[in-house]
Amino acid sequence: MDWVLLSIVSAVCLGFYDIAKKSAVKDNAVPVVLLFNVMTAAIVWLPAILWSAFSGDARDGIFSALTDVSAQDHVRLLLKSVLVGASWTAAFFAMKQLPISIATPIRATSPLWTVAIAVIAMHERPSMMQWMGMVVILIAFFSFSRIGKREGIHFHRSKAVALMVVATLLGAISAIYDKYLLQTVAIPPATVQAWFSIYLVPVMMPLAIRWYFVDRTRKPFQWKWSIPLIAIFLLVADFVYFTAVSDPEALISVISPVRRTSVIVSFVFGILKLGEKNWRAKLVCIAGILGGVVLISRG
16 A cells, blocks of 8 residues: 555545534534543553563564654653644634534644744745745635625634634644654654653643533533544544654655645535535535645645
């Protein structure tokens, strides 16, 4: 299975991840949904970490690298957890309020922010094709704002839209950081996923504690089986993504737009199962966003 196919598998899993996320946060306490979500991922990885640490047989197996991590690398992985935790917190609160057919396309604009970060922080110069891609994405984003008005969502003053944009920006920073961890520092994919999953639990704990003492009566929590499914779909999506990125022949310029096609899965679900409106106009905007992503990646 090559890195292109792995990218496609990751995209499909991300689509189902968004669907599970929308289901879990509907009429629910977001901080607790977040905590149980990350706890599920940590529970999946904890036995492998313990096996690596205490079993001599594991030293030569697939889990051998899980505990072969320096203190400096642990700090790097903790930083990734903080980035991801902040991004998820903003995204989950936004997803609770926005239609999935609007929320996920906003998230799909992340390549635009990645290029913007590279221009501002790394002084890179986008090619003409990348500039065209950025313009196309911005036009599509503006068009979404016009469609959102029909559903009572005003992009320029919607807190939910602002949260999703912040989540997308942090996700773009995290994507650049992933490349650093996997290629520059050369931490194995499973090690990255295992430890950032473990560290996400303490990162998410303060928000849940605040909910318990401040918001528990006003915003009650209800258990849904979609909550652990969020973690399961993301674990699979991230594992195959990390594996694809770690391939020396992998092109992040191809992987990024392929993963963005996950929006199609959640969009179809929103139309068929949730009965969301204005789907034809939204479909045109999604096509514009994906077209812009392709231009950026090919630049």
